[in-house]
Amino acid sequence: MSGMITQVPTPRQDETPVRIGALAPLTRPGWTEAGTHLLAGMELAVREVNAAGGIDGRPLELVVRDTAADPHKAEAAVDELVGLGVAALAGEYHSVVARAAAARADALGLPFLCSSAVLAALTDEPTDLVARIAPPQSRGWRIYADYLLGAGHSRIAVATQPSVYWATGTGILRDHLAARGGSVTELDMTALTPADVCDALVDLRATALLLLVGHPEPAVPVVQSVRADRRTAGVMIGAPAGQPEFDGFAALLGGDGAGIPFLRYLPESLGPLGARVGKALREELAAAPSFVGYEGYDTVAVLAEVLRTHGTDRSGTAAAWPQVAVEGTRGTIRFSRVPGISVWQWASAPVQVVDRDPAEPGSFRVLYAG
Numbered sequence: 001m002s003g004m005i006t007q008v009p010t011p012r013q014d015e016t017p018v019r020i021g022a023l024a025p026l027t028r029p030g031w032t033e034a035g036t037h038l039l040a041g042m043e044l045a046v047r048e049v050n051a052a053g054g055i056d057g058r059p060l061e062l063v064v065r066d067t068a069a070d071p072h073k074a075e076a077a078v079d080e081l082v083g084l085g086v087a088a089l090a091g092e093y094h095s096v097v098a099r100a101a102a103a104r105a106d107a108l109g110l111p112f113l114c115s116s117a118v119l120a121a122l123t124d125e126p127t128d129l130v131a132r133i134a135p136p137q138s139r140g141w142r143i144y145a146d147y148l149l150g151a152g153h154s155r156i157a158v159a160t161q162p163s164v165y166w167a168t169g170t171g172i173l174r175d176h177l178a179a180r181g182g183s184v185t186e187l188d189m190t191a192l193t194p195a196d197v198c199d200a201l202v203d204l205r206a207t208a209l210l211l212l213v214g215h216p217e218p219a220v221p222v223v224q225s226v227r228a229d230r231r232t233a234g235v236m237i238g239a240p241a242g243q244p245e246f247d248g249f250a251a252l253l254g255g256d257g258a259g260i261p262f263l264r265y266l267p268e269s270l271g272p273l274g275a276r277v278g279k280a281l282r283e284e285l286a287a288a289p290s291f292v293g294y295e296g297y298d299t300v301a302v303l304a305e306v307l308r309t310h311g312t313d314r315s316g317t318a319a320a321w322p323q324v325a326v327e328g329t330r331g332t333i334r335f336s337r338v339p340g341i342s343v344w345q346w347a348s349a350p351v352q353v354v355d356r357d358p359a360e361p362g363s364f365r366v367l368y369a370g
Contacts, residue, residue, distance in 0.1 A: 021081035030069035041296025071100035095119035143370030194225030
């Protein structure tokens, strides 16, 4: 038997998927168009990560759950995803839903990288488990208030509905404008009709009306009513939460949906990565990608890099946020502690005030950048 070589089996590489839980509003009453764009961005990034070898040879896999804009559904989804062994949680668009998901993830020790929700108080207490790609509402809405003042608007009316998100936004606008001689008056859309809104705008001598309400109801009929009333022909309509970004808003309103400034989280120009991702998303969606699609892509890109460099253990992911430096579609993403923000925050995310060009509603005009 001399000379016989014993073959030692080569250990097979672990090919079990590394799973990321993904939350998005994919059915009503969630903002489904935003959810579709968010998920498209995340799925594109997963495909690219896997084409490049995955996470140390293991495929990356999204486990998607629909929140339907329901905080309770989000909490249940987080419980389920923890039980399925996901390495981290990603996504969500609606701030109130993301807040519920963040609280549950924090309680269960699951790292959560929030893609699009902007509510500053994403958790009640500071946490090391949660980080966010989107700029906080406290920053973006102050920039929007600066735009209003620069455009000559200091008497502002807000059509609003009960929600911590809308109430927080109203407070940010009121505080920022009041310190500069402006005023904000709330119009309660649980008690007023769109025709009542027109009457109130005339009585208040408001020069701008902001839509802090749901889409399409009552946002669309309010716009139609204000646009049709001769008395309010000079009133600017604004939507800081971003309703006009999506084609569905424009489709419902036609030309009335143009000239409505909103917040968009894109830079002045996209670099090579952003341009490539934008092209791929346009093909996937058969429509112009919104900033939400880029946020989805960036979320997975960051998580993939963290999982590669710090391992798939949840504690390692949570410890990695302050060390992140990932080239995203809209700039280099780094997380820091920002005063007044309870989670790790990308502090330099780009912020623009944009509207659809009345002369060409399919095109956007950048009105202000912060």
